[in-house]
Amino acid sequence: MRLSDLSRSASALVTAVDAVGADDPIAQRLRALGFVDGETVRLITTGPFGADPILVQVGFTRFALRRSEAARVRVELTA
Amino acid sequence: MSQSTVLQQVALVGSPNCGKTSLFNHLTGTRQKVANYAGVTVERKEGRVLLPSGRAVRILDLPGAYSLDATSPDEAITRAICLGEVAGEQIPDLLLCVVDATNLRLHLRFVLEVQRLGRPMVLVLNMMDDAERRGIVIDQAKLSALLGVPVVSTIAVKSTGVQHLLGQLEQAIPAPPPPPPADQDLHQRVRALLAAAVTMPTMTDRRDDAIDRVMLHPVFGLALLAAILFFIFQAVFAWAEPFMAGIEGLIGGLGELVGNQLNDGLLKSLLVDGIIAGVGGVLVFLPQILILFFFILVLEESGYLPRAAFLLDRLMFKSGLSGRAFIPLLSSFACAVPGIMATRSINDPRDRLTTIMVAPLMTCSARLPVYALLIAAFIPDQTVAGVFNLQGVVLFALYFGGIASALIIALLMKYFRKDKSEHALLLELPSYRIPSWRSIAIGLYERAMIFLKRVGGIVFALTVLLWFLATFPAPPENATLPAIDYSYAGQLGHLMEPLFAPIGFGWQICIALIPAMSAREVAVAALATVYALSGSEEEVSSLLATVIADQWSLATALSMLVWFVFAPQCISTLATVKRETGSWRMVGIMTVYLFGLAYGAALITYQLTVALTR
Numbered sequence: 001m002r003l004s005d006l007s008r009s010a011s012a013l014v015t016a017v018d019a020v021g022a023d024d025p026i027a028q029r030l031r032a033l034g035f036v037d038g039e040t041v042r043l044i045t046t047g048p049f050g051a052d053p054i055l056v057q058v059g060f061t062r063f064a065l066r067r068s069e070a071a072r073v074r075v076e077l078t079a
Numbered sequence: 080m081s082q083s084t085v086l087q088q089v090a091l092v093g094s095p096n097c098g099k100t101s102l103f104n105h106l107t108g109t110r111q112k113v114a115n116y117a118g119v120t121v122e123r124k125e126g127r128v129l130l131p132s133g134r135a136v137r138i139l140d141l142p143g144a145y146s147l148d149a150t151s152p153d154e155a156i157t158r159a160i161c162l163g164e165v166a167g168e169q170i171p172d173l174l175l176c177v178v179d180a181t182n183l184r185l186h187l188r189f190v191l192e193v194q195r196l197g198r199p200m201v202l203v204l205n206m207m208d209d210a211e212r213r214g215i216v217i218d219q220a221k222l223s224a225l226l227g228v229p230v231v232s233t234i235a236v237k238s239t240g241v242q243h244l245l246g247q248l249e250q251a252i253p254a255p256p257p258p259p260p261a262d263q264d265l266h267q268r269v270r271a272l273l274a275a276a277v278t279m280p281t282m283t284d285r286r287d288d289a290i291d292r293v294m295l296h297p298v299f300g301l302a303l304l305a306a307i308l309f310f311i312f313q314a315v316f317a318w319a320e321p322f323m324a325g326i327e328g329l330i331g332g333l334g335e336l337v338g339n340q341l342n343d344g345l346l347k348s349l350l351v352d353g354i355i356a357g358v359g360g361v362l363v364f365l366p367q368i369l370i371l372f373f374f375i376l377v378l379e380e381s382g383y384l385p386r387a388a389f390l391l392d393r394l395m396f397k398s399g400l401s402g403r404a405f406i407p408l409l410s411s412f413a414c415a416v417p418g419i420m421a422t423r424s425i426n427d428p429r430d431r432l433t434t435i436m437v438a439p440l441m442t443c444s445a446r447l448p449v450y451a452l453l454i455a456a457f458i459p460d461q462t463v464a465g466v467f468n469l470q471g472v473v474l475f476a477l478y479f480g481g482i483a484s485a486l487i488i489a490l491l492m493k494y495f496r497k498d499k500s501e502h503a504l505l506l507e508l509p510s511y512r513i514p515s516w517r518s519i520a521i522g523l524y525e526r527a528m529i530f531l532k533r534v535g536g537i538v539f540a541l542t543v544l545l546w547f548l549a550t551f552p553a554p555p556e557n558a559t560l561p562a563i564d565y566s567y568a569g570q571l572g573h574l575m576e577p578l579f580a581p582i583g584f585g586w587q588i589c590i591a592l593i594p595a596m597s598a599r600e601v602a603v604a605a606l607a608t609v610y611a612l613s614g615s616e617e618e619v620s621s622l623l624a625t626v627i628a629d630q631w632s633l634a635t636a637l638s639m640l641v642w643f644v645f646a647p648q649c650i651s652t653l654a655t656v657k658r659e660t661g662s663w664r665m666v667g668i669m670t671v672y673l674f675g676l677a678y679g680a681a682l683i684t685y686q687l688t689v690a691l692t693r
Binding site for chain 1: 148150181182183266301385389390392503504505506507
């Protein structure tokens with residue numbers, strides 16, 4: 001599943017970040033910010049309008065991501 | 080390669096929100112210089128640090144970067160400076176790599192990138208007080224040994240740790256760190272470092288979580304945001320008032336004092352109506368700018384501004400802007416000059432350009448004197464619909480008109496631009512922090528100087544130029560009309576008149592529009608000059624209101640109000656756009672589109688009002 005599919009307060013493990021197109025600076029930046037294989041992420045909350053952007057905890061940091069950005073991150077639910 | 084052994088120049092590097100700039104402020108105080116890097120629009124902050132031994136070291140506050148794989152002009156500059164690749168910039172003798180001790184998972188990765196550069200560096204563990212409060216234990220000796228880099232801990236807002244840092248700077252420049260294993264993944268290495276040297280009881284700060292549950296709540300969060308915005312808005316307009324009146328009083332008194340010492344004539348006129356009035360016209364805007372920036376700096380330092388951007392991103396994104404555009408656009412309500420300068424925080428060039436283009440449509444405080452004059456003279460002070468003051472409703476409509484047209488323009492730009500690729504939000508929400516008053520004071524001082532230097536000079540120079548245009552040539556002996564009718568300004572105004580007749584502007588307004596290019600509020604003083612009114616500023620305003628209420632039609636007044644919603648009547652703004660975009664073409668596009676919009680809207684307003692009131 002994708003990071004954008006997580007429900008609120010759900011935690012997951014990142015498995016990969018998919019690049020959109022050959023050269024995708026957004027995917028590259030997501031990896032630099034810590035969205036890498038084996039990292040735990042948690043969906044903290046969502047924006048007030050259309051549940052977009054979403055607020056994600058990765059490592060010790062919280063990032064606001066638009067849904068289209070979060071859709072690049074493949075995750076696996078953790079128990 | 081010859082390398083001096085004495086430390087001369089250090090650079091602060093670090094990711095956004097590591098507290099680097101607070102640390103810079105604490106180290107340098109007001110011994111700072113803010114400029115731009117040559118050829119780019121990235122801000123260059125340099126200061127001087129006095130070491131305990133009395134020696135001074137130059138210090139550069141490099142733009143925040145998450146990675147040296149640059150994705151923004153800011154990051155590209157940081158990388159190039161660290162490598163000594165910028166012409167005219169000395170390569171720093173020492174890199175002070177600043178990290179937030181509570182955010183090591185993210186920031187240590189950047190440290191490893193810097194380490195790869197092979198330059199002498201010191202790791203600065205900042206915000207150690209927050210780390211202690213959260214029970215985070217960092218084995219500094221071990222971290223230092225593993226990285227091969229000296230480690231110093233600081234609390235950016237307190238002097239305790241800063242002493243350690245100064246002590247470190249007194250010592251010989253440390254040897255460059257050993258390069259990290261080339262084949263090792265940086266994230267792996269960060270995990271290994273954390274496991275070996277850091278104990279982290281919780282991933283997040285409970286205090287942040289609790290505050291965010293309220294601040295980011297879809298209902299309470301938005302209500303709070305609206306309340307904060309409303310409060311700031313009120314403060315800028317109500318609290319600034321007594322200070323502005325005080326400045327006006329002082330300038331008026333000074334004018335009288337000087338005027339009494341001199342005989343009537345050119346010199347007195349130049350001093351009182353030209354120079355002193357020019358200085359007053361500049362200073363009077365400081366209170367509003369300082370109050371607005373006080374709030375912006377507090378919100379920024381406390382960590383609230385990114386939250387506001389988070390809440391508003393969807394709305395802004397739909398209109399072709401981004402959540403980050405919120406800060407510059409809010410600033411533009413005081414003045415588009417700092418607002419456009421604040422667009423530096425938007426790291427996406429495309430979003431940034433859109434924000435710059437619509438920023439002048441936010442009703443800046445310089446329009447208020449013009450609005451106030453026209454509203455007082457033409458809009459009856461009466462209650463409509465039981466509760467609303469009609470004058471207030473008109474003022475609101477003018478503000479709303481600006482915002483609505485900004486949204487439309489931004490949408491049009493989104494629709495017509497060629498590059499439709501996706502651009503990221505990727506916004507970090509940092510921990511909440513108590514603002515450092517010292518940093519805020521320094522920030523306010525900087526804004527005030529920027530305003531006085533870059534905007535003040537132009538307003539002042541043009542007020543004197545206006546005085547010249549309106550004074551020379553002198554009227555003939557047997558003159559029957561006011562003196563200004565014979566001056567250069569009068570001649571220019573008459574030349575412009577046919578062009579502006581369809582929107583109801585007489586030659587007097589045409590003349591006033593010329594000096595109002597320096598700053599919109601100058602229109603009021605210019606009209607007073609054109610109508611040959613004299614006296615203290617307050618007397619002039621009330622006299623002017625009477626004169627124009629008598630001589631202008633309602634249609635002309637409404638047309639002029641609408642004109643001022645759109646017209647780029649401000650060279651300072653255009654000069655800032657040139658500085659920020661580096662392109663005269665953008666300045667040209669902005670000038671043409673805003674004048675076109677202003678003329679069209681004023682034309683419709685004038686013709687419609689004439690038709691309706693006939």
